[in-house]
Amino acid sequence: AQERYADLRDLPAQGLCGTTISLHMNAGLIADLPSLTGSGAEGVGLFRTELQFLVRNQMPKRAELSALYARVMDAAKGRRVVFRTLDIGSDKVLSYMKPQDEPNPAMGWRAIRLGLDKPGVLRMQLQALIRAAAGRSLTVMFPFIANPGEFRQARAEFDKAMERETILGHPLPERVEVGAMLETPSLAFASYAFYREVDFLSVGGNDLKQFFFAADRDNERVRRRYDMLESSYLELLSGIVQRCASAGTSLSFCGEDAGRPVEAVALAAMGFRMLSMRPASIGPVKSLIRRVNLLEARKIIDAARIRGDESVRAALTEWLAQQP
Numbered sequence: 185a186q187e188r189y190a191d192l193r194d195l196p197a198q199g200l201c202g203t204t205i206s207l208h209m210n211a212g213l214i215a216d217l218p219s220l221t222g223s224g225a226e227g228v229g230l231f232r233t234e235l236q237f238l239v240r241n242q243m244p245k246r247a248e249l250s251a252l253y254a255r256v257m258d259a260a261k262g263r264r265v266v267f268r269t270l271d272i273g274s275d276k277v278l279s280y281m282k283p284q285d286e287p288n289p290a291m292g293w294r295a296i297r298l299g300l301d302k303p304g305v306l307r308m309q310l311q312a313l314i315r316a317a318a319g320r321s322l323t324v325m326f327p328f329i330a331n332p333g334e335f336r337q338a339r340a341e342f343d344k345a346m347e348r349e350t351i352l353g354h355p356l357p358e359r360v361e362v363g364a365m366l367e368t369p370s371l372a373f374a375s376y377a378f379y380r381e382v383d384f385l386s387v388g389g390n391d392l393k394q395f396f397f398a399a400d401r402d403n404e405r406v407r408r409r410y411d412m413l414e415s416s417y418l419e420l421l422s423g424i425v426q427r428c429a430s431a432g433t434s435l436s437f438c439g440e441d442a443g444r445p446v447e448a449v450a451l452a453a454m455g456f457r458m459l460s461m462r463p464a465s466i467g468p469v470k471s472l473i474r475r476v477n478l479l480e481a482r483k484i485i486d487a488a489r490i491r492g493d494e495s496v497r498a499a500l501t502e503w504l505a506q507q508p
């Protein structure tokens with residue numbers, strides 16, 4: 185499939201209106217890295233660090249992790265890599281951790297909740313990232329932040345790790361960015377102060393959609409029942425875009441929906457300027473974005489919303505079908 189889009193590889197995802205969307209790839213393993221050149225991704229918008237923990241049968245050591253993160257940054261050759269700290273719990277269970285018997289693991293002790301309550305692993309991971317990034321840029325993202333307090337606490341852990349490295353006399357990253365994933369509706373309504381505080385936000389649409397519609401993302405019976413293009417969900421996204429714009433905060437979208445061309449056009453039209461997806465989706469998404477005027481797409485979406493369409497999908501796909 186990538187061959188089909190090879191001609192587009194070095195071209196920007198620029199709509200006919202002139203707006204350019206920055207396309208990044210999701211990754212998590214060393215094996216994903218060659219795709220960085222092949223796909224034409226501008227960087228890694230989501231590096232799921234838990235995959236490295238999931239493929240092992242014991243807790244990795246800090247030095248091992250640090251070497252691995254350095255390899256990822258080397259392979260990226262200066263392109264931005266967003267390292268998401270461990271997102272375990274829920275569906276991602278480590279064989280070497282005591283299993284938690286929770287009735288609702290997706291809403292349970294997972295991701296940053298676990299990281300803040302048992303900070304040993306988070307601290308080790310942050311130290312490994314800081315060491316790997318010595319002298320270059322480091323971008324760290326905390327998963328499943330549900331309120332500003334969690335972000336502040338996680339950022340304090342990061343700052344402490346930086347201080348510790350300074351005291352030890354180790355070289356520090358040249359530049360750091362610390363952001364949060366927006367995966368719960370609560371964060372969409374967090375204060376403007378919070379939006380100004382984070383260096384960037386990335387919408388984790390898989391989780392955000394699951395919690396917005398109260399529909400388990402892994403339950404085949406219900407997961408396709410609700411559409412990302414439903415007007416209510418776009419209303420939620422539009423609020424997030426507005427808050428970020430007024431706070432001057434960089435915003436991206438990194439759930440699976442970003443890799444579906446029609447959904448990607450809708451996200452771009454709604455104001456998302458950065459999308460992160462699996463590498464094979466970059467070609468198809470870029471190809472469609474380059475064929476459309478995103479301002480016109482926005483008009484179609486808004487008209488459907490104003491009309492009261494439950495989902496804008498019909499109107500948008502009909503319009504897309506008419507595009508040359």
Ligand code: PEP
Pocket residue numbers: 230232271367387388389390391392438439440
């Ligand atoms: C998401 O929730 O959309 C996301 C990108 O993270 P994950 O799929 O790993 O939960």
Ligand code: MG
Pocket residue numbers: 367388390391
């Ligand atoms: Mg998620």
